[in-house]
Amino acid sequence: MNQVALTKMIPELKSSYVESFQEDKDRHFNFVLIGKKRKWNVGLYFPEDFPYCLPKSTLLDKDLIGTLAHVNQVGTICMEESDSVFADYTRPHDIVCQYIEDVVRFLALVSLSTCQDELLDELEGYYSPDKSVGSFYHAKDKAEMVYLRFSEPAGKKGRKNFVPVVICDRNQSLPAQFSNVKQLGQYQAINILHLPLDNAVLPPADGKDFSSQYFSSLHTHVNEKNKKIINKLVKQCRTFNMFYVLLTMPRSIGERTQFLLRFSADKHLPHPIVEHSNDWQIDMFSLTRNSKEYLVERGGGEISLSNKRVAVVGCGSVGSQVANMLAKTGIGELVLIDRDLLSADNIYRHHLGGRELNYKANEKSGAVTSWSKVSALACQLQQDLPYIKVLSKHSCLAEVIDDKDLGTCDVIVVAVGAPSVNLQINKMLKNNNFNNVVFCWNEAAGVGGHSIALDLQKSCYQCLYTEGQNLTAQSELSLVCAGQPISKNLTGCAGVFTPFSFIDSNRTAELAATQVIDILVTNASELATSWKGNNSSKLKTTDRYNTMPLKEQLPLTRHPHCRVCHD
Numbered sequence: 001m002n003q004v005a006l007t008k009m010i011p012e013l014k015s016s017y018v019e020s021f022q023e024d025k026d027r028h029f030n031f032v033l034i035g036k037k038r039k040w041n042v043g044l045y046f047p048e049d050f051p052y053c054l055p056k057s058t059l060l061d062k063d064l065i066g067t068l069a070h071v072n073q074v075g076t077i078c079m080e081e082s083d084s085v086f087a088d089y090t091r092p093h094d095i096v097c098q099y100i101e102d103v104v105r106f107l108a109l110v111s112l113s114t115c116q117d118e119l120l121d122e123l124e125g126y127y128s129p130d131k132s133v134g135s136f137y138h139a140k141d142k143a144e145m146v147y148l149r150f151s152e153p154a155g156k157k158g159r160k161n162f163v164p165v166v167i168c169d170r171n172q173s174l175p176a177q178f179s180n181v182k183q184l185g186q187y188q189a190i191n192i193l194h195l196p197l198d199n200a201v202l203p204p205a206d207g208k209d210f211s212s213q214y215f216s217s218l219h220t221h222v223n224e225k226n227k228k229i230i231n232k233l234v235k236q237c238r239t240f241n242m243f244y245v246l247l248t249m250p251r252s253i254g255e256r257t258q259f260l261l262r263f264s265a266d267k268h269l270p271h272p273i274v275e276h277s278n279d280w281q282i283d284m285f286s287l288t289r290n291s292k293e294y295l296v297e298r299g300g301g302e303i304s305l306s307n308k309r310v311a312v313v314g315c316g317s318v319g320s321q322v323a324n325m326l327a328k329t330g331i332g333e334l335v336l337i338d339r340d341l342l343s344a345d346n347i348y349r350h351h352l353g354g355r356e357l358n359y360k361a362n363e364k365s366g367a368v369t370s371w372s373k374v375s376a377l378a379c380q381l382q383q384d385l386p387y388i389k390v391l392s393k394h395s396c397l398a399e400v401i402d403d404k405d406l407g408t409c410d411v412i413v414v415a416v417g418a419p420s421v422n423l424q425i426n427k428m429l430k431n432n433n434f435n436n437v438v439f440c441w442n443e444a445a446g447v448g449g450h451s452i453a454l455d456l457q458k459s460c461y462q463c464l465y466t467e468g469q470n471l472t473a474q475s476e477l478s479l480v481c482a483g484q485p486i487s488k489n490l491t492g493c494a495g496v497f498t499p500f501s502f503i504d505s506n507r508t509a510e511l512a513a514t515q516v517i518d519i520l521v522t523n524a525s526e527l528a529t530s531w532k533g534n535n536s537s538k539l540k541t542t543d544r545y546n547t548m549p550l551k552e553q554l555p556l557t558r559h560p561h562c563r564v565c566h567d
Contacts, residue, residue: 001050001092003027015097017104030060035104042077042103044096051092057103065207069110069118072126073207079106120200121251127203127210127259129284135167136174136386138291139248139256141196143226145233146170148244148260149187160242162188164260164285167246177379178386192244193233193273197221200249200257210284215261216276218247230273239268255294260285292387301330306387308520311335311409313397313425315373317502318440318449319415320351321509322516323390326413327381329517333389335405336378339396341370349502352376397425401432411436411516415509419475426461427564436519437461440512442500444486445537447545448479449508452528452556453515459526463559477528477554479545486539507531526556 019032041060057077070078150162248256262283315338356376374392440451464475518524
C-alpha cells in the first residue's frame, strides 16, 4: 500500500482504542491509544509489503522505556509475530484496527509488575548492540580473568584501533579442528575481567545509554566472595586509557545475560571497577556464544549426552547420516568404522559431497588415491561442530572388535545394510558381550526402511529369522519379496548397486538416531520401527507392506528357536 492510500485509510479507522493520530513522515503515523488505565503514545510504521505483513510499532513514551518488558532501548515494541499468522490483505482497515487493539492489550500486560522479570531476562535484546564479539567462554557466577583476542586492521597502529574478535577461557583450549579456529592463535590476546552480578539489574531510566556512573552502581550487586577476587585481580591492572570488562547477569531460565564493555578515555585512568570517572566513553558489544553448553541447548541437543560414546559400523548413505544426526544431538564422541573409500558414485546419496573427493596426485607416486569414508566424515564433523570428538577406524568391524575405543561405547549402530553381514555382525557383537545395538537398513527402490533397537541380552537380529527357513529367508520386517531382480547397473556387472535415494537414507537414519537417543536417555530397546514408501518400481511386496501404515513400531521378543540367543 502506498503513502497516498495510507493517508486516506488512517482517518477512516473505526477503533475505540484510537483517541487521535497525526502523520509523522513517510509511512509513519503517531497515535494516542486508549488503554484501561492510561493512554499510550505509539508510532506505527507501515512497511511497503503492508497489508501482506503487519505494521511495526514504537513506544513514544520515553519515561517508560527501561521499565517495560519487550520494549527495547529505542522503544521498539517487540510483539512476537508467529509465522502462522494470516493477515487478510483484502481488509487492511481491519488489520490495522486489530493490530492496534493487540498493541494496547500487550502494553497493558507488560506494564504489570509480574512481567519485570521478563525485562531482566531480555536485556541483551533491550540494548541490542550493533557490534558483536564471538565467545567460546561459558560464563558462570565466578569472577576471573579471561582472554580477549584482537585483530589489527592493516595500516592502523595502536590499541585504540584494534578490533575485538573473540573471548576465550584461559583454562580451556579452543576446539582447534572446528572451522578456521586455528587462525585465532595469530591474534594478540589480553586479560580482561569477568564481572558477574548476583542478580539482573534494570537498565538506565528513560532509555539512556550505559554510563560510567551506572556501571559503578552495579558493584553493589557483586557478592563478597567475588569482590575479594576482583580486588585482587585489578591490582594487576595498571592505569591505562582503555579497558575491557565482560559483564554478566543471571537469567531466570538459565544462561547469563552477557555484554562486553569497552572503556576508553583520552588519558590514563585507574580500572573503572576501582574508581569511577565520567571521562570514560563506554562502547557495548553483544556476544555471539560458541560455548558447548549454549550451542547444544540452542540446537535442541542434550548436554547430558556429552559424555556418551556411540560407534557407527558402516558409514555409507545411512550410516553417514546417522553419524551426522547423532553429532548434532550433543553426543560427546563418535567412533566410525568402515573400510570403504569415498568415490564420486557416493555423493548423491551420502552425507559427504564433492568437497571430500580427491583429484590431487601424490607427489611421490603420481597416483590419485581416494580418501576413506570414515576419515573424510570425521574431518567434516569436527570442522562443522566445535566440541565433537570423532575417531575413525578404516577397517572392518572384525579387525577392531577388541579395540578399547569400541569396548567403551554406550551404543553400537550397525548400518551396513546387507542382511547376511548383519547376521555375522550380530553374532560377533553378542559373542563379545556388547549389549545396546541398533541395526538399520533401507529396502530397495524407496519401498521402506527399518531400525531396530536391541539389548543383546534379551534378543538379537537373528531373532527376526526363524529356524528351518530356506537360503533366501527374509526377516519378519521385510517389505520387498526375495527372489526378484532388484539391483541396477549403469556400467556393467562391476557397477551393480541397490537403488534407493538420499531421502530414503535420511528417513531410515532418523529412525536409527532417535532410537540411539532413546536408549541413552530412557534405556528404551526391543523395538522395531519401519517406514513405508511408494512402490514406484512395481516390486513384489510382502503382506506386511500391503497392510502396514506409513510408519509402524513393533515390539521385539527373543525367538524361541534363535540359534544365537540360545547358543
